Amino acid sequence: MSKVLVVDDEKSMRITLSEFLSNDGYETASAPDAQSALKMIEEEEFDIILTDIIMPKISGIELLSQIREKSQTVQVIIMTGEPTVDTAVKAVQSGANDYLTKPIKRDVLLKAIRHAEQIKLLNDEKLILEKENLIYQKGLEGILLERTTALQNAMQGIITLLSSVVEARDPYTAGHQRRVGNLSAAIADRMNLGTKVVEFMRIIGYIHDVGKIVIPTEILSKPGTLNPLEMQMIRTHALSGYDMLLKVDLPSFVGETIFQHHERCDGSGYPRGLKDKDITVEAKIIMVADVVEAMMSHRPYRPALGLDAALHEIQQNAGVYYHQDIVSSCVELFRKDYYEIEDLEHKIHFPI
Missing domain, CATH: 1.10.3210.10 (Hypothetical protein af1432)
Known part of the structure; x- marks a missing residue:
């Protein structure tokens, strides 16, 4: 199974999403902010990164841009609680592979992760x-x-x-x-x-x-x-x-x-x-x-x-x-x- 990194400044969201993924057999890790996520990405490889957009200091879009400077194959799924046309288009243009709107249901999350896993393998x-x-x-x-x-x-x-x-x-x-x-x-x-x-x-x-x-x-x-x-x-x-x-x-x-x-x-x-x-x-x-x-x-x-x-x-x-x-x-x-x-x-x- 793929290795997934969950990035969100809300602890409850990190715990919930990680539990959904772990119960489905995925190896998961989590980070409370983009800085921590970047450090973890430097130290180990992840197949899929699931990140919120609005976070302190470094946004999810900025995190996505830094990830894309290092890898084009890592699948990045953007999460947002405030979807807008500009935000969604900017996410895709910055290299996002998919996006999810909060609140995120378990079946929707797993479907997106499985698609990302398949694309990563290809x-x-x-x-x-x-x-x-x-x-x-x-x-x-x-x-x-x-x-x-x-x-x-x-x-x-x-x-x-x-x-x-x-x-x-x-x-x-x-x-x-x-x-x-x-x-x-x-x-x-x-x-x-x-x-x-x-x-x-x-x-x-x-x-x-x-x-x-x-x-x-x-x-x-x-x-x-x-x-x-x-x-x-x-x-x-x-x-x-x-x-x-x-x-x-x-x-x-x-x-x-x-x-x-x-x-x-x-x-x-x-x-x-x-x-x-x-x-x-x-x-x-x-x-x-x-x-x-x-x-x-x-x-x-x-x-x-x-x-x-x-x-x-x-x-x-x-x-x-x-x-x-x-x-x-x-x-x-x-x-x-x-x-x-x-x-x-x-x-x-x-x-x-």
């Missing part, structure tokens, strides 16, 4: 794969065939792991990234953009929503309409995905494309409001594939709308939200080539 595995990838790059320079195979396998592992991280957090869209990746690759192929672009489109599609691992599960799987705070938090995932991929050995345009996949050609998208000429062709393909797949699939808040509705949406907004040539290729793919959305995870042929 992130640790990702680091191991990245280290293996680095070893391959440094150690197999003289044997081209072996090096290529090793890099392909390591990259396949990293892409698969990044994709599975999102699915662990967002079960309602399990397979969404694979379907978007496969559709994006098919569109690029129909546009005769070349093998290299086709393979990169599949890779980008498979991980385009990786930034959603920072979004609380309750928001990702919410069955109703999102409120303004929740929508604002959802919209941080494009930047979060971009920041995460800066640390992975992938070409820079992969992260930039993921950063742009919710932009729109008329400038009405997010997070930067980019217009047509500033958006990569890869992002323009992903945005079309993303919309089509999403409309064709079930979501917690609505049933699947079907292919006709999806194609009507992109055709109606071709030249406005979406690039005309990409829309035409996508429509022809379904109408002339009889393409069918597929869940299969293809073996990635990484263009080296």
